[in-house]
Amino acid sequence: MCNLIALSLLICLFQPIARPPVFDVNRIDQLLEPIRQKNNLPSLAGAVLTSKGLVSIGATGVRKAGTNVAVTTDDLWHLGSDTKAMTATMIGSLVERGKLKWDSTIEDVFPDLAKSFPPDFAKITLTELLCHHAGVPENIDWRSQELTGSMMEQRRKVVQIAASMKLIAKPGAEFHYSNLGYVIAAAMAEKITGEPWEELITKAVFKPLGMSSVGFGGTGTPGNIDQPWPHYANGKPTEKNGPAVDNPPVMGPAGTVHCSLSDWAKFVADQMRGQLGEHGILKPETYIQLHTPRFGGDYAFGWGVLQRPWGGGTVYSHAGSNTVNFAVVWMAPAKDFAVLVVTNEGGEAAAKGSDEAASALIVDYLKAK
Numbered sequence: 001m002c003n004l005i006a007l008s009l010l011i012c013l014f015q016p017i018a019r020p021p022v023f024d025v026n027r028i029d030q031l032l033e034p035i036r037q038k039n040n041l042p043s044l045a046g047a048v049l050t051s052k053g054l055v056s057i058g059a060t061g062v063r064k065a066g067t068n069v070a071v072t073t074d075d076l077w078h079l080g081s082d083t084k085a086m087t088a089t090m091i092g093s094l095v096e097r098g099k100l101k102w103d104s105t106i107e108d109v110f111p112d113l114a115k116s117f118p119p120d121f122a123k124i125t126l127t128e129l130l131c132h133h134a135g136v137p138e139n140i141d142w143r144s145q146e147l148t149g150s151m152m153e154q155r156r157k158v159v160q161i162a163a164s165m166k167l168i169a170k171p172g173a174e175f176h177y178s179n180l181g182y183v184i185a186a187a188m189a190e191k192i193t194g195e196p197w198e199e200l201i202t203k204a205v206f207k208p209l210g211m212s213s214v215g216f217g218g219t220g221t222p223g224n225i226d227q228p229w230p231h232y233a234n235g236k237p238t239e240k241n242g243p244a245v246d247n248p249p250v251m252g253p254a255g256t257v258h259c260s261l262s263d264w265a266k267f268v269a270d271q272m273r274g275q276l277g278e279h280g281i282l283k284p285e286t287y288i289q290l291h292t293p294r295f296g297g298d299y300a301f302g303w304g305v306l307q308r309p310w311g312g313g314t315v316y317s318h319a320g321s322n323t324v325n326f327a328v329v330w331m332a333p334a335k336d337f338a339v340l341v342v343t344n345e346g347g348e349a350a351a352k353g354s355d356e357a358a359s360a361l362i363v364d365y366l367k368a369k
Contacts, residue, residue, distance in 0.1 A: 028046055028059075029059070029060045032059075035356045036061050038356075039349045039352055039356070040235055041350060041353050042061050042344055043059065043061030044342075044343050045057075045058065045059035046059075046339065046361050047261045047264075047340045048339050049265045049269050050272075051276055053265065055365070057261055058073060063225050063229050073260075073261065074260055074262075076215065076259060077264075078218065078322055078325035079264065080255045080326070081320035082302075082329060083252070083257040083320065084254060084255065084318065085267075085271065085303055085318060086257060086302070087197070087201065088130050088302040089205050089267075089271075090197075091186075092289065093204040093282060093286075094200075096286055100126060102126055102127045103125045103126070103127060104125065106188065107122035107123060109191050113163070120170065124184075126188065130182070130301040131175075131293070131295065131297065131299050131300060131301060132178050133173070133297070136162055136165070136176075136181050137162075137165055138177060139178075147250055151197065155184075155190060155197070156187055156190075158180070162184060182255075183250065183252075183254055185253065198216060205267065205281065209263075209267055209270055209281060210263075211264075211266055213259045213262075214258070216256045216258070217244065217249065218243050218246040219242075222241060222242035223240075223241070223242075232346065233323070233345070246322050247322055255320055256322075261340055264327075271331065272331055272333050275287050276333055291305065293305045303318055310366060311332030312335045315332045316329075316331040319351070321346045321351075322346070325342070326346055326347075326350035327340070327343075328358060330358055335366075342354075
């Protein structure tokens with residue numbers, strides 16, 4: 001999983017031009033193609049949206065290097081750690097229903113297990129887990145032979161494994177990015193509801209927003225080039241593709257969601273509407289909770305919170321990667337727009353190319369607004 005990347009977008013502000021945004025696929029393609037070539041990426045896709053939905057979308061390049069099978073605007077893209085904001089939103093729905101509280105602790109939810117947990121670990125709260133201030137390690141051995149059974153059973157075991165590990169900081173004291181923290185938070189939601197994270201997030205987030213393309217794990221049919229094929233950081237395609245070419249499913253809450261760009265845009269538009277004070281799938285006050293940094297840091301619940309002049313002040317961003325795909329989002333509620341960028345390669349070139357693509361889309365939108 002990829003930590004939040006503080007992408008340095010050096011973008012000037014422009015005087016408004018009196019023309020409405022246009023849903024122009026060719027325009028996005030033209031902007032992205034030279035960036036894709038410069039960074040030698042197999043593909044690059046992007047979208048611009050407002051709180052009302054998509055403005056522009058486009059995709060360029062191929063699904064698999066060495067072939068001529070072009071990517072399309074309907075393709076499915078792996079979002080990596082951009083899944084975290086979705087997991088936090090699902091938990092927000094449980095808070096609204098009174099099933100959980102932001103200050104619910106591990107021992108509140110797992111009283112039977114917590115009797116044997118170290119006191120500091122047992123008192124970790126949902127808030128600390130979701131803003132990476134719980135002091136738990138970034139990962140465990142996700143392919144451990146101890147993790148067997150249903151997803152709920154595996155995630156419950158993850159909580160027990162985490163309890164046996166030494167905390168790397170006192171809860172609430174320091175920021176330490178942690179995929180493990182999000183899996184523990186999801187395990188708490190599963191315990192309270194009796195339903196697996198996959199079903200909870202589908203019912204609370206994906207179905208209400210009409211995100212019909214969502215799936216979990218790697219994309220495509222094994223052996224077929226019917227979706228973007230994952231690529232290593234050196235640009236070479238992975239030996240295989242398909243749902244299993246990803247981190248283990250137990251890590252889902254931290255980052256195994258894939259979907260189309262247009263469906264991801266539905267989620268981000270809903271987040272933006274909420275930040276602007278409108279009702280969405282959650283109440284306005286819940287979105288404020290999701291987007292507010294804690295403990296004096298700059299990370300909220302699945303969102304990095306930054307200051308950028310081009311965004312009118314506060315902007316929200318996150319990047320995600322399972323090492324063979326990359327995705328990044330920038331959301332600027334004060335300007336009522338956001339950009340999404342994805343590629344089917346992991347590593348430094350993918351991050352750099354996505355940074356440049358996001359910059360180009362932001363500049364282009366601000367000029368046209």
